[in-house]
Amino acid sequence: MTQVQRAPQPQQKGEDILVDVKNLKMYFPVMQGIMVQRKIADIKAVDDVTFYIKRGETLGLVGESGCGKTTTGRCILQLYRPTSGSVVFDGQDLMSMNAQQLRTMRRRMQIIFQDPYSSLNPRMTAGNIVGEPLVVHKLVKSKQEYRDKVAELLTTVGLNPYMADRFPHEFSGGQRQRIGVARAIATRPEFIMCDEAVSALDVSIQAQIINLLQDLQDQFNLTYLFIAHDLSVVRHISDRIAVMYLGHVVEIADRNELYANPLHPYTKALLSAVPIPDPIVEAQRERIILQGDVPSPLRPPSGCVFHTRCPIMIEECKGGVPPLREVAPNHWAACIRV
Amino acid sequence: MATTPAEQSLGVKPAQNRGLWAIAARRLLRRPKAVIAIALLAILYASGIFANVIAPYDYNHQDVTQVRQAPSTQHLLGTDYIGRDIFSRLVFSMRTSLILTVVSVITGTLLIGLILGLLAGYYGRWVDTLISRVGEVFMAFPHIFLMIIIAATIRPRVLDMIRNFEDSTGITGLVRWGIVDYLVVFGALAAFSWVGMARLVRGQILYLKETQFVDAARASGASVWRIMVVHLLPNALPPIIVAVSLGFGSVAAAEATLSFLGIGIQPPIPSLGRMIGEGQNLTILRNQPWIILPPVIVLMVIIFAWNLLGDALNDVLNPRTR
Numbered sequence: 001m002t003q004v005q006r007a008p009q010p011q012q013k014g015e016d017i018l019v020d021v022k023n024l025k026m027y028f029p030v031m032q033g034i035m036v037q038r039k040i041a042d043i044k045a046v047d048d049v050t051f052y053i054k055r056g057e058t059l060g061l062v063g064e065s066g067c068g069k070t071t072t073g074r075c076i077l078q079l080y081r082p083t084s085g086s087v088v089f090d091g092q093d094l095m096s097m098n099a100q101q102l103r104t105m106r107r108r109m110q111i112i113f114q115d116p117y118s119s120l121n122p123r124m125t126a127g128n129i130v131g132e133p134l135v136v137h138k139l140v141k142s143k144q145e146y147r148d149k150v151a152e153l154l155t156t157v158g159l160n161p162y163m164a165d166r167f168p169h170e171f172s173g174g175q176r177q178r179i180g181v182a183r184a185i186a187t188r189p190e191f192i193m194c195d196e197a198v199s200a201l202d203v204s205i206q207a208q209i210i211n212l213l214q215d216l217q218d219q220f221n222l223t224y225l226f227i228a229h230d231l232s233v234v235r236h237i238s239d240r241i242a243v244m245y246l247g248h249v250v251e252i253a254d255r256n257e258l259y260a261n262p263l264h265p266y267t268k269a270l271l272s273a274v275p276i277p278d279p280i281v282e283a284q285r286e287r288i289i290l291q292g293d294v295p296s297p298l299r300p301p302s303g304c305v306f307h308t309r310c311p312i313m314i315e316e317c318k319g320g321v322p323p324l325r326e327v328a329p330n331h332w333a334a335c336i337r338v
Numbered sequence: 339m340a341t342t343p344a345e346q347s348l349g350v351k352p353a354q355n356r357g358l359w360a361i362a363a364r365r366l367l368r369r370p371k372a373v374i375a376i377a378l379l380a381i382l383y384a385s386g387i388f389a390n391v392i393a394p395y396d397y398n399h400q401d402v403t404q405v406r407q408a409p410s411t412q413h414l415l416g417t418d419y420i421g422r423d424i425f426s427r428l429v430f431s432m433r434t435s436l437i438l439t440v441v442s443v444i445t446g447t448l449l450i451g452l453i454l455g456l457l458a459g460y461y462g463r464w465v466d467t468l469i470s471r472v473g474e475v476f477m478a479f480p481h482i483f484l485m486i487i488i489a490a491t492i493r494p495r496v497l498d499m500i501r502n503f504e505d506s507t508g509i510t511g512l513v514r515w516g517i518v519d520y521l522v523v524f525g526a527l528a529a530f531s532w533v534g535m536a537r538l539v540r541g542q543i544l545y546l547k548e549t550q551f552v553d554a555a556r557a558s559g560a561s562v563w564r565i566m567v568v569h570l571l572p573n574a575l576p577p578i579i580v581a582v583s584l585g586f587g588s589v590a591a592a593e594a595t596l597s598f599l600g601i602g603i604q605p606p607i608p609s610l611g612r613m614i615g616e617g618q619n620l621t622i623l624r625n626q627p628w629i630i631l632p633p634v635i636v637l638m639v640i641i642f643a644w645n646l647l648g649d650a651l652n653d654v655l656n657p658r659t660r
Contacts, residue, residue: 102559111554111557113553114550121552121572123357137558
């Protein structure tokens with residue numbers, strides 16, 4: 001397959017691409033054996049994913065649980081070393097870097113986690129959690145500078161500097177997530193992967209954190225990969241949205257275009273599941289209910305991975321993996337029937 | 339959020355006392371069984387440390403005219419079969435027990451066990467396989483049996499080594515002070531105590547290295563060393579502390595066992611096991627109980643106190659029993 005040719009490319013050559021992912025594959029080996037472990041199969045968590053993120057934009061990545069969203073994000077940050085493909089960050093190929101080179105690069109890309117309870121070390125103070133990246137990358141020269149910097153970071157995310165001496169268990173969920181955000185912006189990164197960053201919070205807190213993330217984006221010209229399963233949150237924060245299903249990106253489009261004009265049958269089904277906060281409209285809402293379950297990534301279906309559940313499936317769908325095609329300007333879908 | 343003045347007026351404790359460790363320490367000291375255990379251990383081990391001051395006689399001072407005397411003002415706990423003061427020997431036995439348990443727990447259990455467990459848990463793959471399998475081989479044999487073999491076979495070698503060392507350096511008295519016994523017993527104890535600790539640490543690390551805060555540290559670019567020391571170890575510590583506390587009791591018992599069997603501490607250096615061994619026969623138990631009962635009771639109290647403390651620590655540190 002000549003995959004590189006069908007990769008989505010930015011409209012104009014001059015656009016500034018920060019993260020460029022091409023043909024990313026992450027297969028987790030399934031091992032068996034008592035003394036000698038043998039590989040018996042692969043779990044294809046991410047299978048041939050290609051997209052790019054422009055500097056300063058937010059790319060939303062949606063899909064149901066287990067579709068490979070988080071794995072994709074972690075592969076970009078090289079928290080998992082991908083099986084194959086390329087991840088280029090600001091012109092530098094992360095896949096070919098050794099551990100030492102990567103550690104220096106980590107200053108420029110950060111992560112915010114889903115669970116504000118398990119993402120903070122319970123035995124460190126909030127100040128030390130926030131300040132750890134500063135120490136790791138030797139960005140402060142003195143104790144005083146460290147304290148000032150930590151205080152400044154805490155203020156930036158809406159916490160009080162005197163809270164630096166407190167431990168995670170003394171904070172509420174929303175405050176903990178702010179600590180997580182402060183840690184992520186400590187090194188002034190260019191790119192932050194928000195891995196379900198608001199999914200574990202209740203709705204009013206979600207709004208606060210989303211607003212905080214947007215303020216920080218304006219302030220520091222951040223680029224986000226925003227992974228979520230809450231479609232209304234993604235719609236609110238993203239510039240463009242990519243939809244994943246079973247390790248594949250099935251559709252990428254600008255936010256408004258995707259919500260107004262979903263092309264891929266999976267995207268249509270996914271969007272039809274969003275409830276509408278108006279009882280009359282909600283009652284008339286047409287839902288596309290998919291049949292069956294998501295197939296196992298251990299043995300994904302041949303051809304288009306969605307063909308087993310697709311309402312518009314035809315015989316050709318079982319043949320080959322449909323390429324991501326530009327169906328409308330800047331609107332890419334991986335379906336032979338659109 | 340801005341509750342500083344209110345907090346201050348309510349007399350909230352200063353920040354440095356609110357960490358998980360400080361909370362655990364305060365909880366621990368509120369438990370009677372912990373206080374009792376700490377007090378017992380403090381008394382026993384302090385008497386060992388200050389044995390020179392406390393003991394009225396030298397541990398090897400013999401008075402053949404005063405054999406098997408009942409407790410009196412002159413000999414608080416009486417005398418043994420060659421007229422040595424039992425109280426003095428008991429106090430010096432505490433020193434032996436203290437030195438051996440502390441050294442073998444720190445080096446064997448903590449140092450070897452902790453490092454091997456950390457490596458096995460963090461690196462996994464063949465490192466884990468190697469360490470785990472070797473540990474299982476050690477666990478497969480009865481401990482006492484292997485300890486006897488080790489103690490019996492390494493003694494001559496250690497003795498030679500120390501003699502050579504004395505000859506070549508001109509330092510004297512190492513053999514006489516019982517350094518050989520210490521090394522032999524320590525070797526036999528350390529060879530086994532690491533396995534349980536390594537397994538415990540490995541399990542903790544396996545769980546902790548998948549946590550998000552470790553991912554966060556890795557994503558921040560933290561080095562392996564930093565992840566281990568700052569993120570993994572402090573969080574793995576609670577069960578380790580409990581295991582060490584329980585381990586002290588079992589190591590003290592194992593040391594006494596070896597000495598009781600005559601392959602641990604050699605006479606005339608006093609040890610609890612040795613003292614029990616010297617008094618072990620029915621006639622003595624019936625007619626001169628002061629010879630055998632004191633070391634037995636002290637050994638029991640040591641083991642009991644360490645277990646009590648371990649139990650209290652577990653109550654305080656284990657989130658599931660809290």
